[in-house]
Amino acid sequence: MKKIALLDNPVRNYAWGSRSFIPDLLGESSPAAEPVAELWMGAHPTSPSMVLVNKERLSLLELIRERPADILGESVAKRYFNNLPFLFKVLAAAKPLSIQAHPNKDQAREGFARENRQKIPLKASHRNYKDENHKPEIICALKPFWALKGFRHAEEIIDLLDDIGISSLESERNGLQKSPNRRGLQTFFSALMMMEKARRTRVLMEAVNQCKKVAHENPAFEWVVRLSAAYPDDLGILSPVLLNLVQLQKGEAMNIPAGELHAYLEGAGIELMANSDNVLRGGLTPKQVDVQELLKVLTFQAGKVNLLKPDQGANCDRVYPTHTEEYSLSQLDIQEGDSLKSPKRRSVEIMICLEGDAQITDLGQGDVLSLRKGTSLIVPAAVEQYRIEGTATIYKASVPRS
CATH class of the missing domain: 2.60.120.10 (Jelly Rolls)
Incomplete structure (x- = not known):
């Protein structure tokens, strides 16, 4: 295949999706009968794009297998074993996605081999590692986009806990204050994630009740209340206090590296990622949360969020700084x-x-x-x-x- 071709792309109807954004983008009936969460552009084995060639619809996955050098380029085909190394998406969230993190390459290789030795089926609900690859990603807002990204500094977490006044977390709060570093943050978060169920229920009930009183003072407290309505007994309710709460404006982006907790809460954006299905969830989901594996993968690197704008490149081609070998994201602003x-x-x-x-x-x-x-x-x-x-x-x- 040596010509430019239009794509017909699959959509994913996850429950958290918007019924209007992607249908409006595609010129389809809106609101849709069911949520339309993602539009996938690429050669993912489960849902590849279809290429429109000579009035035929051909699988991009199969075309790459037949002509890898023509489509990918010789160096990319060689480097990635005749596979497209990225998945390109439009994402539209009307409800929060799960809190999650992704492994680095070494962790993915080790975890994939380990679960193969354990003979865990690839499609098993309790399997963490579906492949050997890492999954860095970049999200770029197409409209105001709420997200959680990375841990806040320990001092900021303590201040927010004090503003809320959660007496049932006093022991953990004091421990973090004594060790306001990466190790202290790891100990604090591990204690929350492994908390006994009855105590967890008491902590969450107190946190939500207190946040309702001060929700107008900080968007983080308002999000605690909102998340509690959807996931009433899930520790992820506390994530807006622990993680950086960000509202991306149109055109702003942020990189999500390996080992960083994050969640997309509301809005629409362009998402570009390395081609992998490896996800370790940490809350706001009915799916499996493997606490021990999640704690192994997290870096517990705290800090402010670096919001990205595209660099002004040549010929209207404005490139976002991604620093990944699998993909590059550009905004073409044609006037x-x-x-x-x-x-x-x-x-x-x-x-x-x-x-x-x-x-x-x-x-x-x-x-x-x-x-x-x-x-x-x-x-x-x-x-x-x-x-x-x-x-x-x-x-x-x-x-x-x-």
Whole structure:
């Protein structure tokens, strides 16, 4: 395959999804009959994109298997064993997703091998490691987007606990105050996660009742109350006090590295990640929470959130700093009179148009495709060069040059 082609992408109807954002993007009936949580663009084995070629719908997964060098580029095909190394998504959350973290590569390899030795089926609900890969990701807001990311500094956690006044957590709070460092944070969080059920119920009841009194003072307290309505006996209710609460504005992004607790609470965004299904959950979910494995994976690195804006690149191609080898995220801001011409040496690229109307021209073959709101396409590495003209906002996923 050596030509630019449109994509027909699968959606995921998870219960936390919005009924309107993705249907509106795709020009479909809205609100939808069921939640539409994610739009997947890529070659995930369970739900690959379909490529529209000569009036046929062909699986991107199968096309890559047949022509890996043409689609991925020789270096990417060799480096990633003929696999597309990223998954590109539009994510739309009307309700909170689970609190979770992802392993690094060494942890993923060890965990995958261990669970294979234990003969745990890949599709078993209690399996943690589905593959040997890590799963760094970047989320970029398409509208105001609430999220939790990484631990707050110990001093800030203590201040918030004092503002709420949770007497039933006095012992743990005092321990963190005596050791306001990574080790102290690990001890504090471990004590919460392994708390006996009856005491956990008392702690959560007190925390929610106290937060209701001061919810107007801090968005973190308001989110504790909101989360308690959905997950009344889940320790994840306390996460807005323990983790950094962030509201990304449109165009802002943040990186999620291995070993960092995070949760997406509400909003819509572009998500780009290494191709892996390894997730260790920490709360706000009816699914398995493997506390011991989660504690092994977490780095307990505390600090403020670094919000990202795209760097101003050449030819309207604004690149977000990701520092990962599997993917790069760009915002293409095409204005009337602009012309974005691609470099001749590139890897595979997947694009989706969020706003506007543009045209992409294959400068080698002369083919022209329209890019309107909701349109997505793939540009194989074998395409010689392309040009984009019009007025549009486009997000692009690619593989950085090694």
